[in-house]
Amino acid sequence: GAGVSQSPSNKVTEKGKDVELRCDPISGHTALYWYRQSLGQGLEFLIYFQGNSAPDKSGLPSDRFSAERTGGSVSTLTIQRTQQEDSAVYLCASSFGQGIYNEQFFGPGTRLTVL
Amino acid sequence: AQSVTQLDSHVSVSEGTPVLLRCNYSSSYSPSLFWYVQHPNKGLQLLLKYTSAATLVKGINGFEAEFKKSETSFHLTKPSAHMSDAAEYFCVVSDGTNAGKSTFGDGTTLTVKP
Numbered sequence: 001g002a003g004v005s006q007s008p009s010n011k012v013t014e015k016g017k018d019v020e021l022r023c024d025p026i027s028g029h030t031a032l033y034w035y036r037q038s039l040g041q042g043l044e045f046l047i048y049f050q051g052n053s054a055p056d057k058s059g060l061p062s063d064r065f066s067a068e069r070t071g072g073s074v075s076t077l078t079i080q081r082t083q084q085e086d087s088a089v090y091l092c093a094s095s096f097g098q099g100i101y102n103e104q105f106f107g108p109g110t111r112l113t114v115l
Numbered sequence: 116a117q118s119v120t121q122l123d124s125h126v127s128v129s130e131g132t133p134v135l136l137r138c139n140y141s142s143s144y145s146p147s148l149f150w151y152v153q154h155p156n157k158g159l160q161l162l163l164k165y166t167s168a169a170t171l172v173k174g175i176n177g178f179e180a181e182f183k184k185s186e187t188s189f190h191l192t193k194p195s196a197h198m199s200d201a202a203e204y205f206c207v208v209s210d211g212t213n214a215g216k217s218t219f220g221d222g223t224t225l226t227v228k229p
Contacts, residue, residue, distance in 0.1 A: 004158075031215070033216075041221075041222075042205065042219055042220065042221040042222045043205065043219045043222075045216060045219075048215065048216055050215055056215075056216065091158065091159070093159075100146065100147040100166075100209040100210060100211045101147050101164075101166040103149055103161045103164055104159075104161075104217065105161075106151075106158040106159040106160070107158055108157065108158040109158055
């Protein structure tokens with residue numbers, strides 16, 4: 001595909017369950033970002049992968065959140081023991097390198113609802 | 116450190132009238148600046164970007180923005196609003212100081228009245 005894809009588009013889960021969100025970046029993009037967007041809010045940075053470097057996890061809100069990126073391509077964001085405050089849209093973006101001129105290309109997001 | 120402030124959380128205009136969405140930034144270096152648009156239930160799409168070339172940048176859908184270093188501003192404008200412009204708009208700064216990450220503003224919701 002030509003763009004960033006995310007799956008699932010919607011996820012409803014019960015409090016305490018684990019969820020996995022997937023992101024397929026644009027082929028050849030070395031940088032990958034995860035953001036969280038709560039209702040009516042701006043973007044909250046979660047984690048950033050750049051090539052083979054150690055990821056920047058400075059935005060992860062708690063140790064229940066983790067992410068990995070396999071083979072420098074697909075990324076999975078995992079939330080363990082979900083809480084109601086985790087309900088949000090989770091956006092993934094990729095860019096060609098980490099240069100300041102490189103815009104980010106966003107996926108459509110995964111809407112997570114924790115009951 | 117880089118930062119960005121969108122001065123209006125909500126802007127309402129009538130169809131056919133000009134649009135002005137204000138953005139101020141802070142950076143110790145020569146930053147790149149971006150505007151993204153997010154339509155309801157959609158992902159973010161790049162409108163335009165400034166990367167130290169021409170200070171007046173033209174984007175998609177008739178939008179443009181002017182980089183003013185003296186005022187540390189990068190306001191987004193459009194001469195005539197269309198109903199389809201109703202969306203959330205984000206101003207973004209990147210100057211390489213934040214470990215390669217960009218900093219997003221809090222967003223401005225644009226409402227277009229018929």
